[in-house]
Amino acid sequence: MSAAKSSKTAGIGLLAAITTSLCCITPVFSVLAGVGGIASAFSWMEPLRPYLIGLAVAVLAFAWYQKLKPRVQEQIDCACEEEEKPSFWQSKKILGIVTLFAIVVMAFPSYSGIFFSDQPTSQIIVVKENDIKEAHLIVKGMTCTGCEHSVNHALTQSPGVLEATSSYETGIATVKFDQSKVNLEELAKAVEVETGYIVSDKQVINE
Structure with missing residues (x-):
């Protein structure tokens, strides 16, 4: 050759x-x-x-x-x-x-x-315990850890989100948020707009 x-x-x-x-x-x-x-x-x-x-x-x-x-x-x-x-x-x-x-x-x-820097906030956030909710979002389209980071980034950039983790293996994103500042519909929309993935279902798990 x-x-x-x-x-x-x-x-x-x-x-x-x-x-x-x-x-x-x-x-x-x-x-x-x-x-x-x-x-x-x-x-x-x-x-x-x-x-x-x-x-x-x-x-x-x-x-x-x-x-x-x-x-x-x-x-x-x-x-x-x-x-x-x-x-x-x-x-x-x-x-x-x-x-x-x-x-x-x-x-x-x-x-x-x-590529997603998890920078700790220097501000003290006061949240009423009754306002803290945890929910699952069923996200269609995640295929690897890169997708997980993208979904997490979309969620944590939303006002009122305290914590977000996702798994491409299960297709579930778990998010903890302050319901007085953001609701589940807004979080689902943030994921869809920011990533292009479809949120097929969402449910608060600590009612």
Whole structure:
């Protein structure tokens, strides 16, 4: 395989790697950019993620094999092979950069939380005990930890929310809030507007 073909193979591997995490990257950056309505655009790709990861790994491994395998005698004897010097874009260095970037992209769900800084408030909030409510929101569309952080961010940015946690595995977001400042309908709407996910049901659990 020529250096040019090896570069194309690496490019395919990188594209596959990026595709594996679109369902996780999109929610995070769309919420941070203030265009949360598109956060769930690639959630349908989540079932394909294990296969795309396998494809990315296989393609990059093949690119490295072709780059590192010993040349056969015919290639060594060929004058064009002796004179040809791969450019930077066809070198092992760029293949290494592509591989490292692919790993970072595929691992995105595991560190997506760093984009949402949980800064403790310096203000003392006084809430009447009778006004504190806890509720469950059934959120359709969450597929990874990046989605969880997006939903949590949407909830905690709402006035009156004291605490919010969510799980993509169960599809449930649990929120503790001051009912004198915000109601359950407003919280559900905040999630839908900020993330694009659908809140199919909501229920106060500590009536």
